[in-house]
Amino acid sequence: MTIASPIGHPQRLAPASDPVLEIKNLSVDYGYDDDPVHVLRQVSLTLGRGEVLGLAGESGCGKSTLAYAATRLLPPPGLITGGEVLFTDRSGVKTDLLRLNDTQLRASRWQDMAIVFQGAMNSLNPVYRIGRQIADGIRAHEPKTSQKEALERAAELLDLVGISPDRLRSYPHELSGGMRQRVMIAMALALDPQVLIMDEPTTALDVVMQRQIVEQIAELRDRLGFSVIFITHDVSLLIEIADRIAIMYAGEIVEDAAALDVYNKPRHPYSSALLHSFPPLRGPRRELIGIPGSPPDLSRLGGGCPFADRCAFAFDACSKVNPELVFPNVPGDDPRRSVACLRHDPAAVRAVGEVPLPVPAELSLS
Amino acid sequence: MRFFLRRLGFYLITFWAAVTINFFIPRIMPGDPVSALIAKNQGRISPDAAEALRTLFGLDENMSLWDQYVQYWNLLLHGELGTSFAYSAPVADVIAGAIPWTIGLVGIATIISFTLGTLIGSGIGWRRGTWADSLLPISTFFSAVPYFWLALIAISVFSVTLGWFPASGSYDRSLVPSFSWEFISSVIYYGTLPALTIVISSISGWILGMRNMMVTVSSEDYVTVAQAKGVSERTALFGYSARNAILPQVSSFALSLGFIVGGTLVMEIVFSYQGIGYYLFTAVAAKDYPLMQGIFLVITVAVLFANIVADFIYGVLDPRTRQEG
Ligand SMILES: Nc1ncnc2c1ncn2[C@@H]1O[C@H](COP(=O)(O)OP(=O)(O)OP(=O)(O)O)[C@@H](O)[C@H]1O
Numbered sequence A: 001m002t003i004a005s006p007i008g009h010p011q012r013l014a015p016a017s018d019p020v021l022e023i024k025n026l027s028v029d030y031g032y033d034d035d036p037v038h039v040l041r042q043v044s045l046t047l048g049r050g051e052v053l054g055l056a057g058e059s060g061c062g063k064s065t066l067a068y069a070a071t072r073l074l075p076p077p078g079l080i081t082g083g084e085v086l087f088t089d090r091s092g093v094k095t096d097l098l099r100l101n102d103t104q105l106r107a108s109r110w111q112d113m114a115i116v117f118q119g120a121m122n123s124l125n126p127v128y129r130i131g132r133q134i135a136d137g138i139r140a141h142e143p144k145t146s147q148k149e150a151l152e153r154a155a156e157l158l159d160l161v162g163i164s165p166d167r168l169r170s171y172p173h174e175l176s177g178g179m180r181q182r183v184m185i186a187m188a189l190a191l192d193p194q195v196l197i198m199d200e201p202t203t204a205l206d207v208v209m210q211r212q213i214v215e216q217i218a219e220l221r222d223r224l225g226f227s228v229i230f231i232t233h234d235v236s237l238l239i240e241i242a243d244r245i246a247i248m249y250a251g252e253i254v255e256d257a258a259a260l261d262v263y264n265k266p267r268h269p270y271s272s273a274l275l276h277s278f279p280p281l282r283g284p285r286r287e288l289i290g291i292p293g294s295p296p297d298l299s300r301l302g303g304g305c306p307f308a309d310r311c312a313f314a315f316d317a318c319s320k321v322n323p324e325l326v327f328p329n330v331p332g333d334d335p336r337r338s339v340a341c342l343r344h345d346p347a348a349v350r351a352v353g354e355v356p357l358p359v360p361a362e363l364s365l366s
Numbered sequence B: 001m002r003f004f005l006r007r008l009g010f011y012l013i014t015f016w017a018a019v020t021i022n023f024f025i026p027r028i029m030p031g032d033p034v035s036a037l038i039a040k041n042q043g044r045i046s047p048d049a050a051e052a053l054r055t056l057f058g059l060d061e062n063m064s065l066w067d068q069y070v071q072y073w074n075l076l077l078h079g080e081l082g083t084s085f086a087y088s089a090p091v092a093d094v095i096a097g098a099i100p101w102t103i104g105l106v107g108i109a110t111i112i113s114f115t116l117g118t119l120i121g122s123g124i125g126w127r128r129g130t131w132a133d134s135l136l137p138i139s140t141f142f143s144a145v146p147y148f149w150l151a152l153i154a155i156s157v158f159s160v161t162l163g164w165f166p167a168s169g170s171y172d173r174s175l176v177p178s179f180s181w182e183f184i185s186s187v188i189y190y191g192t193l194p195a196l197t198i199v200i201s202s203i204s205g206w207i208l209g210m211r212n213m214m215v216t217v218s219s220e221d222y223v224t225v226a227q228a229k230g231v232s233e234r235t236a237l238f239g240y241s242a243r244n245a246i247l248p249q250v251s252s253f254a255l256s257l258g259f260i261v262g263g264t265l266v267m268e269i270v271f272s273y274q275g276i277g278y279y280l281f282t283a284v285a286a287k288d289y290p291l292m293q294g295i296f297l298v299i300t301v302a303v304l305f306a307n308i309v310a311d312f313i314y315g316v317l318d319p320r321t322r323q324e325g
């Protein structure tokens, strides 16, 4: 990881002491032709062992693309154009998932890292009983396990997520949306993976069910000790469950910090705006303000900050240089947090011959 | 189980309706061709047979419609379909002699075409965007050629020019039909060319249908989940993708099975193959109404039966259809 930015900012995220998954400079294009859309641009993200990392951002910013790319499940015409996805197993051996061959990849999947997709409604094969579908995953990795044993384990897994084991013989259409979601979580936990990626696992559910499932995930995490990347566009939900939050905008990470830091003292104008567009779950009510404008067309990004059109704090330099993740320009901040905004990066502003502006008060709360 | 019983009830009603329509059609038809034919064939058909024909075609003026209807059913349920003028034999016997040929040849050809086409389609759909896609235009070309032409070209190349296969008939006429290997191999030998033309002209539909469904299904979340689970490529392909993509194929397959009995007219004419289509053709040419009526009835029953089979298979393959309500 390049810690020093070209302009001489030494600080980036201090690497988590015990990372289980490190995504480094991951880039993804959509389209094979001469003019592909660069949907992810140099995304870096580190997930510590046992940590819940929340990934938030507006619809279309590339959250799912990141999840698919990290698991190498990107559907065509998506293409990973660069980067690494380093997985560290329990004995400390690192492997780059992007460099595994098909056999190694198949062996690693589900075992090392499992994923619950956005819209679990269609994640279950409609023609098989759910028991069989859970057993399929188990037996793919443990060929010696008999179908009977696999089904017994599937029953235990269902029990774990609060579904009666006689549901093993149910077909997906016989289950409610919340139950299907739980089945998917049970399925994801089948091989005791170390990383669980959950892409909007609760979006299609009502608020009560959302709450139950989020609590269940937190409880299972405490019990089983896996790490989670929890993707959602609902930041307030993340405050409940995440240890750390990364905010994504237009295919880039714009802020990465401890959950409460993001919530109480956001450093990026977009994080701040995003927080104000959701009602808080607890604490004093605050005025809701939508974010003006809409996300940029990813196929038409210029050289400047992608957020410039909508940013209340934009200034001259913002159209000239795309900010990189740096340590916030606020004294006393947690050294592990980072933000991609020129207000915090006077060196980059000077490098293009502009005059730096100070960090506004709203972005330097303490 | 209740699902299947309900479907069965539905088909019984459909069958009843089909037979009832078959009962009314000759009664509504203007003119009276059948009486004329009975008169012409006087002496060649027995009085009993003439009586049955009168009932079947509604020529008994002094019988109430209801009585005619009851009698009609009575005859049908005893397998009495009247007497063929052209063959001077009971229609039921004529049909019984023709049906095995049609079902044997076209049935097997259709099954081969379906199985092969579906398999190839799965493969092409699974590997979409590779060289496999180039197979599509070739098979589409053959299905675009009118069957009539295809059959004639096949005959001129493989029978006339190369002399590999006989151009017509269903077995070597010097043999006596029996279950001997000699006779059976002759049937296969005579059937190869017609079967091949049917397969070639119909396979592209199966390939295309399956390929397109595979492409659709392969982007379903559950297929991605299967990949994410790390199951083998075979399981993901057959257990998840093809297993779902085949569902609409099964419905079309059943329909095409139903049409075997009626839809092979051209093939049987071109190859002078003695199946149902060939008899229908001669019946029309000879104005043999009883035989035509009988064949139509058999076609109706065949289509219905094929649908029952399809429903059953579909119900087994797709748990969602078994749901009540
Ligand atoms: N097949 C595709 N071809 C071209 N562009 C695509 C394709 N799939 C996604 N994109 C683009 O990639 C961007 C990121 O999409 P992605 O699904 O990752 O967003 P997301 O953050 O998960 O959104 P949501 O919150 O709605 O799930 C979008 O702008 C979308 O337009």
Ligand code: SF4
Pocket: A268, A269, A270, A305, A306, A307, A308, A309, A311, A312, A313, A314, A315, A318, A323, A340, A341, A342, A343
């Ligand atoms: S770089 Fe400029 S436009 Fe971008 S977020 Fe910071 S202030 Fe706003």
Ligand SMILES: [Mg+2]
Pocket: A063, A064, A065, A118, A199, A200
């Ligand atoms: Mg998404």
